[in-house]
Amino acid sequence: MIRPAAGIGLRHPHLALFAAEASDAPLRAPWLEIHSENFLCDGGPRLAMLDAIAARYLISCHGVGLSLGSAEGLDPEHLRRLKTLFDRTQPKLISEHLAWSVTDGTYLNDLLPLPYNDETLNTVARNVETAQSTFGQKILIENPSAYISFPASTMSEPEFLAHLVARTGCGLLLDVNNVYVSAHNNGIDAQDYLNTIPGDAVGEIHLAGHSVAAHGNDPFLIDTHSAKVCDDVWGLYAQTIARIGPRPTLIEWDLEIPELHILLGEAAKAQNLLDLNP
Amino acid sequence: MIPLRDLQLLFRNAVLGPGDGSLRAHVRSSGSIADRIAVYRNTVQGSLVEALAAAFPATQRIVGDAFFASLARRFIANAPPRRPQLSTYGSDFPAFIAISDVHQQLPYLADVARLEWVRGEAYFAADAPPFDAAFLVAASDDIETLRLDPHPAVRLIRSQFPIYRIWEVNQPDIIDIPRVDMKVGEDVLVSRPRDHVITRLITSADAVFVEAVYAGKRLGEAAEAALTYNAAHDLQNALAQHFVKGTFRDMRRAT
Numbered sequence: 104m105i106r107p108a109a110g111i112g113l114r115h116p117h118l119a120l121f122a123a124e125a126s127d128a129p130l131r132a133p134w135l136e137i138h139s140e141n142f143l144c145d146g147g148p149r150l151a152m153l154d155a156i157a158a159r160y161l162i163s164c165h166g167v168g169l170s171l172g173s174a175e176g177l178d179p180e181h182l183r184r185l186k187t188l189f190d191r192t193q194p195k196l197i198s199e200h201l202a203w204s205v206t207d208g209t210y211l212n213d214l215l216p217l218p219y220n221d222e223t224l225n226t227v228a229r230n231v232e233t234a235q236s237t238f239g240q241k242i243l244i245e246n247p248s249a250y251i252s253f254p255a256s257t258m259s260e261p262e263f264l265a266h267l268v269a270r271t272g273c274g275l276l277l278d279v280n281n282v283y284v285s286a287h288n289n290g291i292d293a294q295d296y297l298n299t300i301p302g303d304a305v306g307e308i309h310l311a312g313h314s315v316a317a318h319g320n321d322p323f324l325i326d327t328h329s330a331k332v333c334d335d336v337w338g339l340y341a342q343t344i345a346r347i348g349p350r351p352t353l354i355e356w357d358l359e360i361p362e363l364h365i366l367l368g369e370a371a372k373a374q375n376l377l378d379l380n381p
Numbered sequence: 382m383i384p385l386r387d388l389q390l391l392f393r394n395a396v397l398g399p400g401d402g403s404l405r406a407h408v409r410s411s412g413s414i415a416d417r418i419a420v421y422r423n424t425v426q427g428s429l430v431e432a433l434a435a436a437f438p439a440t441q442r443i444v445g446d447a448f449f450a451s452l453a454r455r456f457i458a459n460a461p462p463r464r465p466q467l468s469t470y471g472s473d474f475p476a477f478i479a480i481s482d483v484h485q486q487l488p489y490l491a492d493v494a495r496l497e498w499v500r501g502e503a504y505f506a507a508d509a510p511p512f513d514a515a516f517l518v519a520a521s522d523d524i525e526t527l528r529l530d531p532h533p534a535v536r537l538i539r540s541q542f543p544i545y546r547i548w549e550v551n552q553p554d555i556i557d558i559p560r561v562d563m564k565v566g567e568d569v570l571v572s573r574p575r576d577h578v579i580t581r582l583i584t585s586a587d588a589v590f591v592e593a594v595y596a597g598k599r600l601g602e603a604a605e606a607a608l609t610y611n612a613a614h615d616l617q618n619a620l621a622q623h624f625v626k627g628t629f630r631d632m633r634r635a636t
Contacts, residue, residue, distance in 0.1 A: 143466050146508035146533075148576045168465025174386035181465055206389035210462040211396055212432070213424045215389075222385050250417040251408045255382045290411045316420070321412030325420060 105161050105195045105307075107349035109373035110134035111366050112165075112356060113156070115141075120363065122152035124159065131363070132370060134161040134195070136353050140168045142192075143184045153192065163196035163307070163353070164189060165276075168210065171230045171244070172203030172217045182237045189238055196307055196351070198243040198276045199234070201227065201264065218253035219263040224270070231271040243306045245276035248284040248313075248326035260285070261299040274306035277350075279340045280332065284313050284324040293339055302347030310340060310373060311355040328357035332369060341376050349377045383407050396425045397461055429457045432467045433474060436501050439551035440494045444483065452483065468505055472498060489542035489563075496548050496569055499536035500580060503573045506534035511574040511627035525601030529594050529629040534573035537591055541566040545582040574627025581626065586614035591628065 113121065113135040121131070135156065142153050156162070166185065169177060189197065202214035217223050235242055244267060246260060258266075264275055277300060286293035312330030316323050332340075332354070344350065354369040383391075388407055395401035401418045410417045430453045434441050441449040456477045462470040475498055478484060479491035509532055538544065546561045548569075568588035572579045583591070586607040593603035607614050623629060 140466050141468075144468060144505035147505050147573070149505070151508075151576070170465065172385075174384070174389055178465070184466075203389060204465060206386070206393050208463055209393060209397075210465045211393060211425045212428045212462065212465075212467065213396070213421055215392060215396075215421060218385070218388065220382070226385055250420050251410045251414065253388075253407065254409050255388070255407065288411070288417075316416070321416060323412055323417065 105134050105163065105351040107351050107377055108133035109352045109354065109370040109377060110136060110161075110163070111354050111370050112136050112138075114357065114360050116360050117363050117366075118149070118152050118156075121160070122155040126159065130160060131367065132160070134163060134351065136163040136165050136196075136355075137192075139164045139166045139185055139188055142188055157192045162192050162194045163198065163351075164192065164194040165245075166197070166199040167214065168204060169199045169230075169234060170203045170205040170210075171199055171201065171227050171234070172215075172223065173205045173230065174203075174226055175206065175208075177230050177233050178205065182234065186237055189240075196243060197238060197240055198245055198307065200245045200247055201260075201267075202247045214247050216247060216249045216251060216253070218255035219260060220255055220257040224263060224266055228267060228270045231267065231273050235271065235273065241272060241274055243274040243276040245278050245309065246281050246285075248278070248281040248288075248324075250288050250323060250325075252289045259291075259296075259299070261296055261301075264304075265299075265301050268301055268304045273304075275300065275304045276307045276309060277305045277343070278309035278311070279343060280309065280311040280313055280336050281326060283333075283336050283339060284326045288323045294342070297339060297343050298346070300347075305347055305350055308340065308343070308350045308352045309355055310336060310352060310369070311357075328355050329359045330356075331365075332372075337372070337376075340373070341379075344376060344380045349380045352377060392421075396422045397458055426454060426457060429462070429467075429470070430454060433457075433471050436471045437474065437494050437497045438553075439497055439548050440478075440490060442551045442553075443487065443490060443493065443547070448483075452478070452481065455481070468501070471501075474498070489540070489544060489547055492538065492540040492542055492544045493547055493551075495540075496538050496544055496571070496580070499538060499571050500578050503534040503536060503571045503578045506573065509533050509630045512624060512629040512631065514621075514624035525599060525604070527600045528597060529600065530631055531595050532572060532574070532627050532630045534571075534578075535628055536571045537588060537595075538569045538571070539566070539585075539588055540568070543567045545569045545580070548580070570626075570628065572627045579626050581622075583619070584611070584614065586611035587619045590614075590616075590619065591623075594629070 110132050200214050204211050282293050282296050310332045311328045314325045314327040352373045391404045395404040433453045475491045475494035543561050543565050545567045550558050568583050570583045589610045590603045590607035593606045
C-alpha cells in the first residue's frame, strides 16, 4: 500500500537525478509513478536507473497501452511484458485507463473514448479480469478525458465505473483534471460527477494541467498535462478528499516538463490539502 | 447500435487518415465534431511523428523538419505501430525511405536511418558482460581455435556510402565540418558494453572479421578472411578494440 501522500510522475528529464541519489539521502517524494510502457525494454541504462530508484522509492506503475476497451481483447505479449516489469519493480499500485488504443492489431498512440453501454461493460470487464489474473493484483482504472461523447451510450461514466468495480473488484484512479476537462467539453456537471463516484473504490487521485483549444467559437479544453493544476481543479480536489477521505495523490506533468522543484511545489500543495483531511 | 469493434475501426480510419466522414454519425459533441475528432488525430499522428523524430534525429536534420514530418506521416499511414511500445516503432522506417521518392536524391539516407535505428536497439538491448580479454592470456595456446559470441547490443552496418561521416556531421554538437567523399563506403560497428552506446568506424577488413566471427567461424578462420580481404589489416589492434568496446560476450572453446 501507499499511504495517502502526494507523489509525482517520474519522467525522463528527472530519471538520472533520482537514480544518482546516495542510498542514505532523504527521499524527495513519498512515492513515484512511472509509465509502464517506457520501461518494457530488455536492458540498458533506462532500466538500470529504474532499478536504482525502485530500491529506494515506492513505485506505482501507470499503463498507457494495454487498451482495456479493445473489442478484440488484450495482447497476450504485452501482458507478459508488463508482468515481467512488475515482477522486477514490485509496484505498490498498478493502474490503467478506461479507454482503448488498439484495434485490428494497430496501436493508436492515444487514450481513445468509449461508448458506455452493456457491450462495452462486458468487454472492459473481461479485459480487466484478464489483466488482474495475469498480474495477480487488483488494478486501478482511471477515468479518461474526452472531447466527444456517443449516442450509443446508455449510462453515465460514474455509473459505468461503479458497474465495473462491482463486476471485477477493480479500484478506481480518479483523475480530477480529466473530470473537469470532460465535464466542460461534454456539458456535464463536474461536482455531480465527483459526488456519484463510489469513494470507497478510489485508490489514487491524479491532478494535472490542461490547455484551452484556441480556435473557433468552441473553446474546449485539451488534456495536455503541460501546465500547473488550475484553481478550479484544486477546488474540486479539496471537495473530493473532504468527501471520500485522503488518497495517494499524483501530480502528472508529461509535456514541457518543468524543473523538479516546480513539480515538487505542486505536490507540496496537494500534501497541504491532504494534511487538512487526516 | 454500432458494435464496438466496428466503431473502433471507424475511429482508426478517422485518426490515421484525413477524413472522419463515416465516424461522424456515431459521435456527439456540443461543438464542432470535426474540431473535436481533429484533437485525437493530431495527438495520434503528432505523437508518432515525434517518436520517429526522436529515433532518427540525424535523418531529420538532413532532410529538414517539414520534409521529415511529411515522410513520417506517409510512413505512419502505411505502417502504423503494431505494439504499444514506442521504443520499438520505426524499425521499418529505413526500408520505407529506401523505396520512397527521396531515395533518388539522397541515396544514402536509408543507411543513415538504419544506423540510427540500430543505435536505439543497442541502447535498449539486453545487458551482458562484455568478453574479458584477460581470459585470452590463459587461452593463448589455442587462440586460433576460439569462437566468440556476439554481445546482445552489437550491430554492424555496412554501407556503400560514407554513413559514419554523414551521421557524424549531422550531430547537434558538430563544430568542424570535414569534407566527405561521397564515393567511399563505410562500415560502422555499434556496441554498448555497459551504459553508453559506442558508434565507431571500422575498416572493411575488420567488418569481414566481425561477420565471420558472428557466423560462427573460429578466430583463426575469421582472421584469415580479414587478411585475404586486406593483407595489411592490423589484426592485433582491431582485436584489442573489440575487447575494450564490447563486440563479444562470453566465450566457448571449439570442440
